[in-house]
Amino acid sequence: MSTAHISADAGDFAPDVLMPGDPYRARNMAAQLLDDARVVSDVRGIQAYTGTHAGRPLSVMASGMGSPSATIYATELVREFGVRRIVRVGTAGGITSRVGLRDVVVATAAHTDSAMTASRIPGVHFSHTPSFAMAARAVAADTAAARDGRVHAGAVFTSDHFYLDRPDLNTALAAHGTLAIEMESAALYAVAAAEDAEALTVVTISDHLLTREELTSDDRAQSFQDALEVALAALAD
Numbered sequence: 001m002s003t004a005h006i007s008a009d010a011g012d013f014a015p016d017v018l019m020p021g022d023p024y025r026a027r028n029m030a031a032q033l034l035d036d037a038r039v040v041s042d043v044r045g046i047q048a049y050t051g052t053h054a055g056r057p058l059s060v061m062a063s064g065m066g067s068p069s070a071t072i073y074a075t076e077l078v079r080e081f082g083v084r085r086i087v088r089v090g091t092a093g094g095i096t097s098r099v100g101l102r103d104v105v106v107a108t109a110a111h112t113d114s115a116m117t118a119s120r121i122p123g124v125h126f127s128h129t130p131s132f133a134m135a136a137r138a139v140a141a142d143t144a145a146a147r148d149g150r151v152h153a154g155a156v157f158t159s160d161h162f163y164l165d166r167p168d169l170n171t172a173l174a175a176h177g178t179l180a181i182e183m184e185s186a187a188l189y190a191v192a193a194a195e196d197a198e199a200l201t202v203v204t205i206s207d208h209l210l211t212r213e214e215l216t217s218d219d220r221a222q223s224f225q226d227a228l229e230v231a232l233a234a235l236a237d
């Protein structure tokens, strides 16, 4: 039952998928988390892994970067491979002093100026929201980062641009409570809404647009432990 972008058999994916943007982060997560992990798809270098974690089936697969890529993979996973819940474990740029480098943000909303969702319901400014149940569990999770005050709940901005410098936009978004910028959550939340599935984003702050601090790309591939604990708590129903 291959699709255009996933080559796998029925039953190869678990109902729950962890979805970082970066394929190397997916590989690292699978190696760390999954018992009896196997590669179930390897199209375009995007490997998908399925195994068990704490006795429950779990898959890990990267989304690639940006809303079109995330929309393709999430839609195919939900429509064709029986996936019900997707948790994005990503990175994001902080835009407010309320978050610091390596902090974790649970995206309780995702603003966007992307045409991806504007074209779904023309004329409507769609509210991109996560699964309430998963967000509630993520925010309540008693993790070391949460005890340190490093887990934040709030809105992110999903941009189609990584390199377009828009300081005034960032300032306005921060003034309206937005914590960070990334590139997939609004699209993922829209897919979940359209396909009757559940989605949540948990991001690590990998760079800060106010302080100009940033993690290296190696750090970004490795520094997901705090976010991962929160993501797993979101799936622990």
Ligand SMILES: O=P(O)(O)O[C@H]1O[C@H](CO)[C@@H](O)[C@H]1O
Binding pocket: 020, 021, 022, 064, 065, 066, 089, 090, 091, 092, 162, 182, 183, 184, 220
């Ligand atoms: O680290 P990931 O999960 O890929 O997330 C962020 O990093 C990429 C840009 O460098 C975009 O995908 C953005 O959303």
Ligand SMILES: O=c1cc[nH]c(=O)[nH]1
Binding pocket: 091, 092, 093, 094, 162, 181, 182, 183, 206, 207
């Ligand atoms: O999309 C992203 C991801 C990390 N940092 C940013 O500034 N933007």
